[in-house]
Amino acid sequence: MAQSLTEAGNRAWRALALTSHLLSAELERQTQRDAGMPHVYYVLLVALYEAPDRRLRAGALADAGRISPSRLSHAVRSMQGSGWVSREAAVGDGRGQDVVLTAEGLDVVRRLAPRQQAAVRVPLLGDLPDSDARALAALLEPLLAKLEQRD
Numbered sequence: 001m002a003q004s005l006t007e008a009g010n011r012a013w014r015a016l017a018l019t020s021h022l023l024s025a026e027l028e029r030q031t032q033r034d035a036g037m038p039h040v041y042y043v044l045l046v047a048l049y050e051a052p053d054r055r056l057r058a059g060a061l062a063d064a065g066r067i068s069p070s071r072l073s074h075a076v077r078s079m080q081g082s083g084w085v086s087r088e089a090a091v092g093d094g095r096g097q098d099v100v101l102t103a104e105g106l107d108v109v110r111r112l113a114p115r116q117q118a119a120v121r122v123p124l125l126g127d128l129p130d131s132d133a134r135a136l137a138a139l140l141e142p143l144l145a146k147l148e149q150r151d
Contacts (some may be wrong), residue, residue, distance in 0.1 A: 016143075026120055034115045035108060040065055041079055042112060044072075048085065048101035049109045055100040057090055084108055 005013060024039075031039040047064035048054050056064065062072040076099055079085045084105030090096035101109075125133060 023120075023124070027116070030116055030119045031112065034119070035112050037079075037082075037108075038075075040067060040071075041075055041084075042109075042116075044075060044079070044099075045084060045101065045105050045109050046113075048099060049106065051101075053091075053100075054106070055088070055091070055098045058087075058097050058099055061099050079105070 027039045031037055031042045035042065044061060044065045047061060048056060058072060058076070059069065061076075062069050065072065065075075067075070076085060076087065080087065082104070084102055086100045086102055088098050088100050090098050125136075128136070
């Protein structure tokens with residue numbers, strides 16, 4: 001039989017669920033306003049920015065963005081059309097495809113990162129003392145790990 005949450009657990013769940021929803025909406029508004037793109041495109045561009053040689057196999061990029069291969073295919077087509085990424089034969093075996101961050105994509109990441117920092121990250125977490133930020137991370141990281149195991 002499934003275990004039920006206590007009142008404290010239900011309160012934490014409601015706060016976490018609403019925070020997640022509102023944060024997602026705010027990130028979406030910010031990236032649309034400042035870059036004219038869905039937030040998931042920014043997540044993908046950052047994953048490429050942080051990758052060795054600024055390239056990833058398509059499957060690894062889908063994993064980094066926590067999206068399906070079909071959604072990735074649509075996103076990459078759109079980002080190619082904007083000049084932010086290109087597709088190339090995979091390094092090594094040539095059978096798969098790598099998605100590569102272009103110079104234009106690099107400029108987008110470098111332009112958008114400070115705007116997101118100013119518009120979302122700092123207003124949300126900037127007043128937290130480091131001890132509270134570490135405590136928040138310590139609470140959220142195990143939850144994230146549990147969710148990632150479900151994929």
